[in-house]
Amino acid sequence: MGTTRLAAVTPIHRAPALHAACVSASANTNVAKCPTNCSTCNLHEVCLPCGLSGLELERLDNLVYTRKRIKRGESLYQAGDPFKSLYAIRSGFFKTCILHDDGREQVAAFHMAGEIMGMDGIGTEHHNLNAVALEDSEVCVIVFASLEQASSEMRGLQHAFNKVMSREIVRNQGVMMLLGTMRAEERLAMFLLNLSQRFMARGYSPLEFHLRMTRDEIGSYLGLKLETVSRAFSSFQQGGLVSVQQKHIRILDMPGLKRMVGQHLAN
């Protein structure tokens, strides 16, 4: 965040694609034409390129060349849309929701910078989820056909992508565990710990952060009603585990919060 980088020195190394650079270049356009650049992106440790060599990284720069800005509340894609691209979040925050036939909606995941969205569409060639921005956001567009093409030329990329998909599977299994076996307060504790860890991995404070989503959205994700979420927050606050002021969260007792998860055998 605070580190500055040298400007490009060769044609291959385009100007560092920092946010500010693009904001001015495409203030009112939806699709930004200014080049994205994996090799200089500060997210490359958590994003798709994770683990790739410098050479492969440069090759990626040619693959990921468009960015798109999504305003808070807007959809990046919707269930049923034909699948063409994956999206790597450059900045901002998203939720993805499943829409059930009978009108029920459930939040399937929250996504933050560096995470890839859209992998649900590969199998059916249509998106199965709605992806909605919870704050003004920017994503890198990864045309899937190009990714597959590039993967066949770069073993490392193919492997990295397989890993990303696999991790998504494991992540979902963790959520299944949460939904299947945990009680309300355990779920919320798990949720906060998970957010904390992801913020930390991105260089933000793991102890203090803003929730981008409403209680209702948290509840939908955790399989709880918003009132239950609210009560659980209150209970945590009373127990001195966290301080809650609207969407501002501060974790006061991390070990205590961790004990909250899986506590029920200790009773």
Added chain:
Amino acid sequence: MGTTRLAAVTPIHRAPALHAACVSASANTNVAKCPTNCSTCNLHEVCLPCGLSGLELERLDNLVYTRKRIKRGESLYQAGDPFKSLYAIRSGFFKTCILHDDGREQVAAFHMAGEIMGMDGIGTEHHNLNAVALEDSEVCVIVFASLEQASSEMRGLQHAFNKVMSREIVRNQGVMMLLGTMRAEERLAMFLLNLSQRFMARGYSPLEFHLRMTRDEIGSYLGLKLETVSRAFSSFQQGGLVSVQQKHIRILDMPGLKRMVGQHLAN
């Protein structure tokens, strides 16, 4: 199952790898040496090769060459084991479970013939689940490094594998939906409909089948206690939706069962 096939005519086309052939060849060994053969396997429409051309199929035969027999109750792999291979179920039935720190265990999925297990291990290079056979089973061993190698030479295979992974993600999201928003009877109805559909896709009766798992395992999968599962079964039977005799299930009123799912808005 009942169809017979011609014996091999070229070195490339090895003997058809039907179950009976192997049983005698390796009665008491765990790892069968008799060749597996995707191109003649009757599961290739539901398994990994789904959508591949004849040429690519033959190429797969060289990739998938070992089989392994797992007795009922035994583990194919366990959480923590180093990840080396994927497994395609040739015959039999498995459950995969997540083991939580505090001793809680949850069934993450049930797997039947043609389904691929082990994809959870790609990201971490260790398995994250236990895979346990619920009946005597046979799996095809797919060495992952070989699969990646072959994928880089065959675009079709790479694409097919991406699709398999993606479908696994979507499947898990469906389970999350089930766990997050459905009531006990809805969950069980969904579960039965899902099994029914999968049996049908494999050429078995969609209306009558044997459950390979206990009520406890069903409950674990659905996020319910075994008593609740039992009560839901009883309720279905009383409502004339299904006939339940221990593990033998007959669906008597398919539309009614479907109405059961997502009924709660109709009330």
Added chain:
DNA sequence: CGTTGCGTTGAATAAGGTCAAATAGAGTGG
């Protein structure tokens, strides 16, 4: 023929959902 594991059923209990009311902020227009 008792043992063992699995399944069913009933009654009591607890957890979370529902409904309703009060409160707090954020944003808006005057």
Added chain:
DNA sequence: CCACTCTATTTGACCTTATTCAACGCAACG
């Protein structure tokens, strides 16, 4: 800057659902 509105959140009272605890039935098996 203030009043107003709208929405998100909190909290309480009550209700529904699933869990817990316990007893019993049934089938397979040695």
